[in-house]
C-alpha cells in the first residue's frame with residue numbers, strides 16, 4: 186500500500202520536475218496534498234506536469250528556471266513563496282545525466298554539470314533557508330546516487346557532482362539542524378528515466394537487472410515513495426541520512 190502522509194500544509198519546490206524522478210515525486214507529493222512548485226529548464230515540460238497535477242485535483246505552479254543561475258532560482262522560489270507564504274521543502278533534483286571517459290570531459294561540460302548539480306543545489310538550499318518558517322521547520326532533500334560510493338569508470342564528472350552532494354547533505358544536516366531544517370538525500374539506483382535511457386542501452390539495463398540484488402530495475406515510484414516518507418512526520422528525527430533506494434546495488438558493492 187502506498188504511503189500517503191498528509192502534506193496538505195506543505196509548499197514543496199522541486200527542481201528538474203519536468204520529467205523522470207522529479208516528475209514522479211511531484212505527482213506523488215501532490216497526491217499527498219502538497220502544493221508543488223514545478224521547476225524545470227524545459228518550460229513546456231514544466232507546464233505539462235503542472236497541468237497534469239491540477240487536472241488530477243492537485244495544486245501546482247509551473248516555474249520555468251535554470252537552476253544553475255542563482256538569480257533565476259531565487260526568483261522562482263520568491264514567486265512560489267509569495268503564493269504560499271513560505272516554502273516547507275526543497276528537492277534538489279535537477280541534473281544532467283551524462284557519462285564519458287575522462288579525456289572527453291571539456292571545460293564547457295564540466296562547468297555545466299557542476300553548475301546544475303552542485304551550484305543548483307546550493308541555490309536550492311539557500312532558497313529554502315530564505316523562505317522557510319522557523320516556527321514550522323523545513324526539509325531539504327538532495328539527490329545522490331550509488332556512483333558516489335564507488336568507482337564507476339567513465340562517470341567522473343557525474344560522480345564528482347554526486348560525491349559532492351553526499352558531503353553537502355551531511356554538512357547542511359549539521360549546519361541547518363539547529364534551525365529546524367532536516368537535510369537528507371535519496372540515492373536511487375538504475376531507474377530507466379528519460380535521462381538515464383540516454384546513458385544506458387536496453388541491453389545494459391537487461392544485464393544490470395540480473396546483477397541487482399532485488400533482480401529488477403528501479404521504478405520511479407520506488408524513489409517517490411521514499412521521498413514521501415522523508416517528508417512525513419514519522420521521519421522527524423531523520424537528518425543527514427543518505428537513503429539508498431537501489432535494490433541493494435550499494436550494499437552489494
Ligand SMILES: NC(=O)c1ccc[n+]([C@@H]2O[C@H](COP(=O)([O-])OP(=O)(O)OC[C@H]3O[C@@H](n4cnc5c(N)ncnc54)[C@H](O)[C@@H]3O)[C@@H](O)[C@H]2O)c1
Nearest residue numbers: 201203204205206226251252279280328330375376378380
Ligand atoms: N535515473 C536514475 O537511475 C538515477 C540514479 C541515481 C540518481 N539519479 C538522480 O535523480 C535526479 C533525476 O534524474 P532523472 O533520471 O529523472 O533525470 P532526467 O534527465 O530524466 O530528468 C532531469 C530533469 O532535470 C531538468 N534539468 C536539467 N538541467 C536543468 C537546469 N539547469 N535547471 C532546471 N532543470 C534542469 C531536465 O530538463 C529534466 O526534466 C538527478 O539528480 C539524477 O542524478 C537518477
